[in-house]
Amino acid sequence: MSGPPLFILLCSGEHEKVHMAAMTATVAAVSERPVQVFVSMNAVYAFEKGKAAADRYKGRAFSEEMKAKKAPDTLELFGQGRMLGDLKMHICAMALDVLGWDENNLVEDMFDGPMGLTKFLADAEEGQLVTM
Numbered sequence: 695m696s697g698p699p700l701f702i703l704l705c706s707g708e709h710e711k712v713h714m715a716a717m718t719a720t721v722a723a724v725s726e727r728p729v730q731v732f733v734s735m736n737a738v739y740a741f742e743k744g745k746a747a748a749d750r751y752k753g754r755a756f757s758e759e760m761k762a763k764k765a766p767d768t769l770e771l772f773g774q775g776r777m778l779g780d781l782k783m784h785i786c787a788m789a790l791d792v793l794g795w796d797e798n799n800l801v802e803d804m805f806d807g808p809m810g811l812t813k814f815l816a817d818a819e820e821g822q823l824v825t826m
Contacts, residue, residue: 699728699821701814707736709753709768711826713760716771718824723779728821731772732814733805734786738793740768741785741800769801776804784809 700722704715715731723729733741740750747767751757775781787808790796797805815823 696726697822699730701818701821701823702729702731703814703818703823703825704731704733704737705735706826707739707752709740709751709757709760712737712740712751713765713768713771715826716768716775719781720771720775720779723775723781726779728780729775729782730814730817731781731783732786732809732811733783734789734811738785738789738795741804743799743801769804772804782806784814786811 700719702715702719704712706712715737719729719731742750747769748761751761751768753760772781772783776783783805785797785800785805785808787810790799790808793799797808
């Protein structure tokens, strides 16, 4: 399955949405579809360096089920997509500014650098845009 590039705007910090973004991005990337993920707003907290997986995600009943059943960690899924396919991830430059963070506050080897929303949306004109 190849197709137009997939652009995922991830702004929710809910475990279920972050995990669905990881599954969608990874499946598309390993299926030879280029993917770009733009992480902003509350989703940034899921990528904070030093947090244990149990503390990383906030969610509802399905989140608790995923944790209890030891579903693959969301960050591992994103990492697999990056390793096995054309998956690029960018952190929102504005979100970093608002938090007073830099890339040292984020999990290592996950992001291809900060990006502005304007650039991301301009790039997304060539493909399919999904917001989570």
